[in-house]
Amino acid sequence: MNDFFTSGVLVATAASAIRLATPYLLASLGETIGQRSGVLNLGVDGVMLLSAFFSYWTVLQTGNLWLAVVVALAVGVIMGVLYGIITVFFEATQGISGIGIFIFGLGFSDLMFRQQVGTPKPVQRLPNVDIPVLADIPYIGEPLFQRSLLTYLAFALVPLTFLLLNKTTFGLNIRSVGENPQAADSLGVSVERTRFAAILIGNTLAGLAGAALVLQLGIFQPNLTQGMGFIAVALVYFGAWRPLGVMGGALLYGLVNATVLQWKSLGIIPVSISDLAGMAPAIVTIGALILLARRVNAPAALTKPFSRH
């Protein structure tokens, strides 16, 4: 255990915690926006898998990392349009249609991988970008200011999402259609358009989360996410539908994850139970969820399709 409490190891753990938190944070912020508008999207994991595969494939074909990010965004938009049509216009049950999107994403990314790639080949990873001056600060410079652009973007999106939800007219529309769509409708706010836009943003961020995951790892394999998208949905509840809370959840999850990995490599956790220890992040999150999140109410219209009659 003493090996762990050295400055070098602690800094490395913090750095890996923030790196690991990035895809969760992106996906959870997107899910937060969707849920605040009253739409539950359980398909996040499927969207992440699709965007992860297609951005990986793009790098494999072209070697262009930024094109890969654009492809991931495009996958998110396409899935957003699809999910928006299903839930907003056909008023489908959200829980089930989200599961449908997940299964589609899981199956289609798997199929494409086997058809087009076959065996996992490593690709170029997203480079870390040092922020001048700040990157050289001892201890915190490495974990906070020597990260990839997608990590910086994810954390910048926390205050931006807060501003969007709480300070803009669009955010006011989102919150009202998530709480009382009838009231919004009676004031001429289009419930359909608002929800569709929120779904689109949410799925685009899920797409970006897939890109962040695969481009940080530099490799793809079937079911790469292993349920990360579902954790991202849980983190929204954990964070009580607030961007800052969601960030706290993503960081906690990343930290427990990074610590377990570090302890495994230092031998603090015996190999015999290392798979068991892999469950730690989920257990910690569920425990925190039970302790913290009970007092806050979900958006009142969450999962309820809207129609005038």
Added chain:
Amino acid sequence: MNDKSNNLLEMRGITKYFPGVVANSDVDFDVRYGEVHTLLGENGAGKSTLVKILFGLYQADKGDLLLRGEAMEISSPSDAISSRIGMIHQHFMLVPTLTVAENVALGMPSTRRPLTDLDKVSKKISEISEEHGLAVDPAEIVEHLSVGERQRVEIIKALYRDAELLVLDEPTAVLTPKEVDDLFVILRRMADNGRGLIFISHKLREVMSLSDRITVLRNGQVVGATTPGETSREELAQMMVGRAVRLTPDLPPNEVKESRLSLNNVSVKNDSDTLAVDNVSFEVRAGEILGIAGVSGNGQREIAEAIAGLRPIEPNGLIEINGSNVSDTSTRSRRDQGLGFIPEERVPDGAIPEFTVEENLILVDHETDDFVNRGLFSFDKISEHSSQLVSDFNVKTPSVNTPTSSLSGGNIQKVILARELSASPSVLLACQPTRGVDIGAAEYIHNRLIEQRELGTATLLISEDLDEVLGLSDRVAVMYEGKVIAVVSGEDAGREKVGLLMAGITEAVDA
């Protein structure tokens, strides 16, 4: 243009079909500048449909709409709002988690696009509040406001949008009498300032006091137009229902027999674990109606739930039905002892809205041999039984297989009444039996309760409607802060005396 003789709104020959029903049939209706024009009618008479057409929520199948003398096409609420039509809906159209200012700003263009301009909105709200006497704090979150304050926010929303024609769909349904008085002062002042108001209600006292003109709808048609000076409550009720209606029931003399329900030193805790019913004792005898009067929240709900077996009583208390101690028994065994129960909340406590009428009618005795044959339902028997009840109790429903949720409140109440009375209860616990129910249905329910009394049922009637309690009860028990502070006989129970007791004032009454 603001001449009082001019029409602000004219609706001509409005017709609207819904599958299987004509909701509005050739309705003519107009509103002048500066008047309150009331639309009066029973539930389902077509009042709400008419104003929803005006507000763009429904489209008329036939008919013309003229606003300020010009033909208009209103196809959505935003069209209506930009034509300066405001609507106060029956159920508040507020987002409870948002502030007052956010609720008012919702859907309005902002001067700081894409950001909101809540400071400006708040300032204008304060101006409107001051001008119209609508006190409310713009920064307060709506779910922290009282019902009366929420009503004010709704009116501010309409005024903020500069509404000239204001529709108020049953705005008093949830208000206390004092809040209603305050609201009427505000509405009258708005009309005097030249606005046109459409007031929708079925409360005759209120209609008589607020209206300049009254148009009565029945079954989707205009059946009369009058003014308060030319008519009376009785005449209005007759127009609404289509026949003469007794507004207050007559209680014929009746023989009172043995005690059927008795409570001894019963105390009950409420949901927050404080004593809501404090050491109450009384009995109800065969052939009498004991009414419990009181301002809402003085323990009536808890005592009803305790008697029904839905809420435990404190040790040492005793509840007996027909002489047997039921204090700790299940709801089912109390029903087996002869208890019938009409709960306060029709839905979801009295009936399951998703179930059909037939299913709700057999909800209590669906396990008896009457309806079950070798573990399976005998659908023929069930539908025969249900059809009989539907016709006996005058339930207006397309069929016994209609989902109960699509019935009006009065008809759902009749379904519950049919279920409970068809079991020939020896003790009937009736809570708020006519709340939110049409005049016609209320009269019907009252007659049924009187009929039960003649059959020898012991009835405990709990109601917040003082007229109902006074009109139906042989004896009136007044509850105040969890205690029965007085029991007076029906003849002695004047409106004023019981009113004082309800406020907890016993001295003046004893003297």
